[in-house]
Amino acid sequence: MPKYSFFCRLSLLGILLTMLGCAMKRAQTYDFPEPIDTSSRPIVLQEKKIYSFSELGVYADNRFAGARLNGMIALNDTLLQATVAPENTPINHSAFYAFRIWADSARALTVELDYVDQFHRYWPKLSHDGFYWRPMDSSRFEMAADSSWARLQLTVGPDTLYVSGQELLTSNDVWTWCSLQAIHPAVQLTSAGKSAEGRELPRLEINEGDPIGKDLVVVLSRQHPPEVTGYLAMQAFVHELLADNELSNAFRKRYRVLVYPILNPDGVDLGHWRHNTGGVDLNRDWAYYRQPEIRQVANDIVHFRRKGRNRVVLGLDFHSTWHDMFYTPDETAPSVIDGFKEKWLAGIEASLKDYAIREEPGPVKQPTSSGWFITQFDAEGITFEIGDDTPRTLVRRKGQVGAIEMMKALMGVER
Known part of the structure; x- marks a missing residue:
């Protein structure tokens, strides 16, 4: 065999091995039964401005991270109408709003939230500093029978008042929280990449001892910007994993955990109802990874699993909806931890007084994160x-409780 032929074949083999190695580091595509096109679509950005009603001595603005206010007009001396519109359509019914309002002197004022082909969802939260929040008193709230508008009776003055559908927890707030968790010796904070607009995609790695060969648990949150209650539950979940007690300490020695607390930082900071800056529901992009946020996080998980020779056993994705719910795989889905969800959900129900689990099992259909883990x-x-x-x-x-019962179920600890 000629020498050049041998070296050509050797080079070709090296190229093939390199390609195979790169492929193993990336998340694999999958044709889900109900595919969804997640190619980028245009979005409409809100104009950041101060709405000045000088004749009334009243002002409002959306010039802060997480704001959502598309317009405001005065209907009369005591009634302002705020227009709230989504980043694009079609879109989930998650009509989020957030603005600031103040006045030259103390006065009563009503703000009507007018939705564009949508309806009211989020109960108003009020704050004077953007940190401490309180729900609006029900006696000062009115909503149309068809939920197409809502009216908020406010007392405003020189002290700026934040009005928001949910507490504001921006990408900077999330990074600050991550930094505080990283004080714990079992936590490492790094970035899995950057969003389309350059914001960090933080990753917390929780582990004690040698991570090689351990089973791996993955936690996700904030794919959808307004879903703050899911994020708050995720925070408490992580806090319990880091607690200094017999169960948590033992768990960190046996398991490795990756936490991605905010997958859609652009959408969060831009006050989006649902989508990222690509105009896409990120929790439908887990098949072909067309959006940079999901592509980087999915590849990051696969990379960690391969490098650490870990077995991914569980993926938990924290969200918010109208009421508490667990969306779980049905009996058609394979699982490396058979029987886990039954033990876990039963433990949660037993630990929470007067609480009944609401579970909706189903087959893998759409390219969501839960289907991706399966x-x-x-x-x-x-x-x-x-x-x-x-x-x-x-x-x-x-x-x-979700964290406690997960650790018990995975470690075989009896109640």
Whole structure:
């Protein structure tokens, strides 16, 4: 055999091995039964401005991260109409709003939220500093019979008042929280990449000891910007994993955990109802990874699993909806931890007084994160939904109990 032929074949083999190695580091595509086109679509950005009603001595603005206010006009001396529109359509019914309002002197004022072909969803939250929030008193709230508008009776003055559908927790707030968790010796904070607009996609790795060969749990949150209650539950979940007690300490020695607390930082900071800057629902992009946020996070998980020779056993994705709900795989889905969800859900129900689990099992259909964990790893993929209006103390308690019962179920600890 000529020498050049041998070297050509050797080079070709090297190229093929390199290509194979690169492919193994990337998430594999999958044809889900109900495919969804997640190619980028145009979005409409809100104009950032101050709405000045000098004749009334009243002002409002949307010039802060997380704001959503598309327009405001005065209907009379005491009634302002705020227009709230989504980033694009079609879109989920998640009509989020957030603005600031103030006046030259103290006065009563009504603001009517007018939705564009949508309806009211989020109960108003009020704050004077953007940090401490309180729900609006029901006596000062009115809503149309068809939910097409809502009226908020406000007392405004020189002290700026934040009005928002949910508490504002921006990408900077998330990074600050991650930095505080990274003080714990078992936590490493790094970035899985950047969003389309250059915001960080933070990743927390929780582990004690040698990570090689451990089973791996993955936690996701904030694919959808307004779903704050899911994020709050995720925070409490992580806090419990890091607690200094016998169960949590033992769990960190046996399991490795990856936490991606905000997958859609652009949408969060731009006050989006649902989508990223590509105009796409990120929780439908887990088949072909057309959006940079999901592509980077999916590849990051696969890279960690391969490098650490870990077995992914569970993926939990925290969301919010109208009421508490667990979306789980049905009996048709494979799982490397058979029986986990039954033990886990039963443990949660037993630990929360007067609480009945609402579960909706189903087959893998659409390219969601839960379906991705199943198709990519044969892992358990579960969506942990928290109600929009669930009391915040209960939200955090559910996150805490969810972590405790997960650790018990995975480690075989009896109740």
